[in-house]
Amino acid sequence: MRRRLGLRAITLGYLLVVLLAPLAMIFYRTFEHGLEPVWAALSDPLTVHAFEVTLIATATTVPLNTVFGVLCALAIVRRRFRGKGLLNAFIDLPLALSPVVVGLALFLLYDRTGWLGPWFMGHGIQVLFALPAIVLATIFVSVPFVAREVIPTLRELGNEQEQAAATLGATRWQRFWRITLPSIRWAVIYGVVLTTARCLGEYGAVAVVSGSIQGKTETATLRVQDYVQVFQTSGAYAVAVVLAALAVAVLVLMTLIKPREEAV
């Protein structure tokens, strides 16, 4: 009993110092002088625009990476092909790479001297310092989450149910929609939630490729940085708190999903 209490004290204490204290501090500082400065910062058109950019990037990335993640998981679990191990390892690359490195790599690729840059420039498409680069960076860093959630669920599921559906007359498409997808739905949702959280919070890669142009290519996280640099701390706090609140909402959503997933 005493040992269990000790264990609990250590884990809770650690979380308190490392996670909760900074979070509490930011909430405290934000509302220290009431709601007015918070509202002022959040209603600033530049801030509103920054949130819009973040939302556009997230709304583009999440569906793309969800579809890719599910396809990828299906390929890895169900198919045998050359380079499967490599694919499996590559999915995790964004987790291992520093976002700054990702940003730099994308920058080089789409720069005027890069492999793809000249082609896009030739077609009049501005990639770097524009929305496409922000979306590409966000996609890159949030690739693994859906696949990582779905792969173990698919493995556990096996393919007997799908084979049964096939003998009952279901086409490949019907099998996917009626058997596979409903069976992995919680894993997909869980992956989507994690992907969303990652997209909202992305900073490093986007910072390199977006150019951080106020009112144009500035995302919410970049806006925080911007406020800090000009010592307009109340603005930084306000935007940070909105981002933190979104993260907490995501967390709550996950805990709501988790027990259901276990019950199935």
Next chain:
Amino acid sequence: MSIEIRNVSKRFGAFTALDDVSLEIPEGSLTAVLGPSGSGKSTLLRIVAGLERPDSGEVLLSGKDATGLAPQRRDVGFVFQHYAAFKHMTVRDNVAFALTIRKRPKQEIRERVDELLELVQLQGFADRYPSRLSGGQRQRMALARALAAKPRVLLLDEPFGALDARVRAELRDWLRRLHEEVHVTTVFVTHDQEEAMEVADRIAVFDHGRLEQVGAPAELYDAPASEFVLRFVGDAVRLGPRLVRPHEIVLRRWPGDGAVEVEIERIAVLGADARVDLVDGSGERLTARLQRVELEDLDLVRSEIVWASAEPFRRLPPEPSAGDAEAGQALG
């Protein structure tokens, strides 16, 4: 629908699951595919269903080549050992699946599902999820589901293998009766010879990916085509140079032509039958099955020396005489 399997072979890496198998399954029959694990029997069933593709050979359904046909176009019902229940659907939706994807009218589906649930005695369970059914109930649900679209062939892969003995016996009877009612060509895979003998009207015995023998249960028992079949279908004991059925052993108090001198180790009375454990001069143990009447007539006692012979003789493996050698090759 009749099934014809022609020279089918299938390998998984270095393992040969099926080696040049040819087998005909007549329309309306109830056939057991019997063999030990790894004998290729499940692979054969999965090839008939289209879930595996043979490396060579052909599968004909109703006389038409179906070798490359996708499973969903074969019109077969398949029952898996571990039920393969659709866990996210109720029993009703599971059973209705084949009809739902065929976009049949709702009313028709409802009626057909009710009819099937009655057939498998799951009327009260329509709205439950499979996780809340017992193993036997799940397997009955899987059977109803497989029958829903009126398949022309019903294939069952060790359907009772995961169930306990009592439920298994129940479902065997039930499958037998179902076949009498529905009369769909049925093939079931099993490793349990008793189950095969009890349920099927034809048995195909497999070993190491090869078809050893096919015939009626009594045929396999009385005239096994190989030592493997003799040992696998029913009990077999070695008497001198021969393999015989325990009930074919006759004990006498005097030596005779081909009789083996044995000592009685133990006598156990089992109702109408008795089991006599014997040991021969070389220390080999064997068991004879005698009727109580015989035992009492002979008035045998323990440690007594008697002479055992087998009637009728089954000499297996065949002696390498000209005629037998030919028969042996035909068995391959």
